[in-house]
Amino acid sequence: MPAELACFEERCRARFPVTEIIYNCPRCGGLLETVYSAAEGSAAEWKRTWHERRASNAPLDQSGVWRYRELIGFLDDYGPVVTLREGNTPLLEAPRAAAYGGLDRISFKHQGFNPTGSFKDNGMTCGVAQALRVGARRVACVSTGNTSASMAAYASAAGLDPVIFIPHGNISFGKLAQALEYGARTFQVEANFDHILALVRQLAERLGIYLLNSINPFRIEGQKTIMVEMMDQRDWRVPDWVVLPGGNLGNTSAFGKAFREMLQLGLIDRAPRLAVIQAEGAAPFYDLCRAADRSRLSAVPHPETLATAIRIGDPVSWPKALHEVLASGGLVEKVTEQEIADAKAVIGHCGIGCEPASAATLAGIRKLTAAGTMRADADVVAVLTGNLLKDPDYIHRYHTGELRAPDGSALRSTFANAPVVVAADANRLASLLG
Ligand code: F0G
Numbered sequence: 001m002p003a004e005l006a007c008f009e010e011r012c013r014a015r016f017p018v019t020e021i022i023y024n025c026p027r028c029g030g031l032l033e034t035v036y037s038a039a040e041g042s043a044a045e046w047k048r049t050w051h052e053r054r055a056s057n058a059p060l061d062q063s064g065v066w067r068y069r070e071l072i073g074f075l076d077d078y079g080p081v082v083t084l085r086e087g088n089t090p091l092l093e094a095p096r097a098a099a100y101g102g103l104d105r106i107s108f109k110h111q112g113f114n115p116t117g118s119f120k121d122n123g124m125t126c127g128v129a130q131a132l133r134v135g136a137r138r139v140a141c142v143s144t145g146n147t148s149a150s151m152a153a154y155a156s157a158a159g160l161d162p163v164i165f166i167p168h169g170n171i172s173f174g175k176l177a178q179a180l181e182y183g184a185r186t187f188q189v190e191a192n193f194d195h196i197l198a199l200v201r202q203l204a205e206r207l208g209i210y211l212l213n214s215i216n217p218f219r220i221e222g223q224k225t226i227m228v229e230m231m232d233q234r235d236w237r238v239p240d241w242v243v244l245p246g247g248n249l250g251n252t253s254a255f256g257k258a259f260r261e262m263l264q265l266g267l268i269d270r271a272p273r274l275a276v277i278q279a280e281g282a283a284p285f286y287d288l289c290r291a292a293d294r295s296r297l298s299a300v301p302h303p304e305t306l307a308t309a310i311r312i313g314d315p316v317s318w319p320k321a322l323h324e325v326l327a328s329g330g331l332v333e334k335v336t337e338q339e340i341a342d343a344k345a346v347i348g349h350c351g352i353g354c355e356p357a358s359a360a361t362l363a364g365i366r367k368l369t370a371a372g373t374m375r376a377d378a379d380v381v382a383v384l385t386g387n388l389l390k391d392p393d394y395i396h397r398y399h400t401g402e403l404r405a406p407d408g409s410a411l412r413s414t415f416a417n418a419p420v421v422v423a424a425d426a427n428r429l430a431s432l433l434g
Contacts, residue, residue: 002036002037003018003034003035003036003037003073003074004016004017004018004034004035005017005018005020005022005032005033005034005035005217006032006033006034006035007025007027007028007030007031007032008025008030008031008032008033008319008320008323009025009028009030009031009319011028012025012027012028012030014026014027014028015035016032018034018074019133019134021134021136021210023201023211023213023215023216024215030319031215031217031316031317031319031320032217033217033220033257033320034072034074034217034218034220034221036073036074039070039071039073039265041070042266043265043266043267046070046071046265046267047232047236047267049070050067050068050232051232053067054067059083059085060078060081060083062083062085062088063081063083063085063086063087063088063125064085064086064087064088064089064122064225064229065083065086065087065122065125065126065222065225066078066081066083066125067087067225067229068225068228068229068232071224071225071228071258071261071262071265072126072221072222072224072225074126074130074218074221075129075130075133078129080129080132080133080158081125081129082125082128082129082132082154082157082158083125084115084116084121084125084153084154084157085115086114086115086121086122086124086125086222087114087121087122087225087226087229088113088229089109089110089111089112089113089114089226089229090109090110090113091107091108091109091110091230091233091234091381092107092108092110092352093105093106093107094106094107094108094347094350094352095350096346096349096350097346097347097350097352097362100343100346100362100366101343101362101365101366101369101380102365102366102369102370102374102376103365103369103374103376103377103378103380104376104377105379105380106362106365106380106381106382107380107381107382108347108352108354108381108382108383108384109226109230109381109382109383109384110352110354110384111226111383111384111385111386112353112354112355112358112384112385112386112387112388112390113387114150114387115153116146116149116150116153116178116182117146117149117174117178117386117387117389117390118146118149118150118355118385118386118387118390119146119223119226119251119383119385119386120146120147120149120150120151121150121153121154122222122223122225122226123150123214123218123219123220123221123222123223123250123254124147124150124151124153124154124212124219124222125154125222126218126219126221126222127139127151127154127212127216127218127219127222128151128154128155128158128160128212129218130216130218131155131158131160131210131212132158132160134210136160136209136210137160137161138160138161138162138163138207138208138209138210139151139155139160139161139162139163139209139210139211139212140162140163140164140165140200140203140204140209140210140211140212141164141165141200141211141212141213142165142166142193142196142197142200142213143164143165143166143171143175143193143213144166144167144170144171144193144247144308144309144310144311144312145166145171145172145174145175145176145308145309145390146175146309146385146386146390147212147213147214148164148165148166148171148175148178148179148184148186149175149178149179149182151164151184151212152164152178152179152182152183152184153178153182155184155212156182156183156184161185162182162183162184162185163184163185163187163209164179164184164185164186164187165187165189165196165199165200166179166186166187166188166189166196167188167189167191167192167193167196167311168188168189168190168191169188170192170308170311171308172308172355172390172391172393172394173391173393174389174390174391174392175390175391176188192302192303192311192313193248193303193311193312193313194299194303194312194313194314197213197316213248213316214248214249214250214251214253214316214317215250215316215317219250220250220253220254220257221254222254223250223251223254223255224254224255224257224258224261225258226251226254226255226258226383227242227254227255227258227259227262228258228262228267230242230381231262231267231268234381236267236268237379238268238269238270238271238272239272239379239380239381240272240273240378240379240380241272241273241274241275241374241378241379241380241381242255242272242273242274242275242380242381242382242383243274243275243277243361243364243365243380243381243382243383244274244275244276244277244361244382244383244385245276245277245278245307245309245310245357245358245360245361245383245385246276246277246278246285246310246315246321246332247278247282247309247310247311247312247315247357248312248315248316248317249276249285249315249316249317249318249320249321250317251383251385252274252276252317252320252321252324252325253317253320253321253324255274255324256274256320256321256323256324256325256327256328257320257324259271259272259328260324260327271327271328272328272381273328273329273330273331274324274325274328274330275330275331275332275333275364275365275368275374276321276325276330276331276332276333277332277333277334277335277360277361277363277364278310278332278333278334278335278360279305279307279310279311279334279335279337279340279357279360280305280334280335280336280337281300281303281304281305281311281337281406282300282303282304282305282310282311282312282313283300283334284297284298284299284300284303284313284314284315284318285297285315285318285321285322285332286332286333286334287300288318288322288332289322289325289331289332290332294322297314297315297318299313299314300313300314301313304406304407305337305340305356305406306337306340306341306356306394306403306405306406307337307340307355307356307357307359307360308356308357308391309355309356309357309385309386309390310357310360331368331373333364333367333368334364335360335363335364335367336363337405337406337411338405338411338412339363339366339367340356340359340360340363341356341359341398341403341411341413341414342363342412342414342415343359343360343361343362343363343366344356344358344359344362344395344398345398345399345414345415345417346362346415347359347362347384348388348395349415352384353387353388354384354385354386354387354388355385355386355387355388355390355391355394356391356394357385357386358383358384358385358386359384361382361383361384362382365380365382398411398413398416399413399416399417399418399419400413400416400418400419401413401416401418420432
């Protein structure tokens, strides 16, 4: 299935060889996407093949990304692929969360079950394969933590030299620890995500570094498979809504592309509505979707949220994400720090758990059902993007009543479950347990 890079801008659509190292259209500056000429095979055949590959011991088949390689055919040969068996993430029913969200039922597609604990692994196996294919030696990303953890792991596994740029003081310790342990050269830059990204994009060209931010179209290809795997797990029954948190908006772009392509290829007969949820203090995409003029995004200069993964004020992929949300008949909602914190505790109490950014989904759902925008009997899949253990400090503060919003105001620990310190005394313990 020969592939090319195409400018995403409708008025340009210039095409470039798939091996060209470009991140924006050299003609108009637009975002790039990977496009394919007609695929061989039929929807029914692919569905059967993908099902059969689940029983295979071949690494490529065991990957929840490369299992669906017919839909991400940008490589000529699979030699450069490094897989840590990414994807393969479960779809979990959560009755307690459904009730909290005002729904009869909900299922969580939990990307926190990935090898490095976030959905970034789905894209990174593709981005690193492309890096190897074009002969890169050194790869880099700017990150709020999860991309860097994932890139460090995949680049090191592939024998590449990973370089990471993260905002100093504003990423969770779990994520920073991963980057160090996976052997990445790590720079904590004294600026926010948006400023660092602008800086590193200049540097990448100067130093010949291959960039693995979500502006890299090959990462988007890998993230598409999150939705393909979800549909496979549901025996191709299309949900009414897919709900996800929005930061730099790569995932929104990837999910929309996945559904458009699955429709084109006859794998599904309709697409779900995408609901993107942002944190109130970092919600430029929410503002854009409500603006009369949607031709340019007004960046939030100082984004603030405890959900540091989505602390982004100037999301690069907004033109793609806007297109996908509108095409799906979807919407964008925003939620407060309090709403995120409480929804997160509810997801935890389901025995599932997630990191703060992921919990924005359930908080958003609760708001949308209360407003009557989402019906209680809707068939909803929410994507939990990161693992609970990414940010244990936040959890401890919430349950001990010490969580403070970025502006310093105290947050209520509505579902607090503080540990009890107790003397080693059997009677005392018995009395506490009632
Ligand atoms: N959830 C988590 C846990 C994330 O790490 C991110 C993004 C998002 C949601 C938002 O996804 O950017 O595709 O809209 N994290 C990036 C990073 C920015 O650097 O790890 P998005």
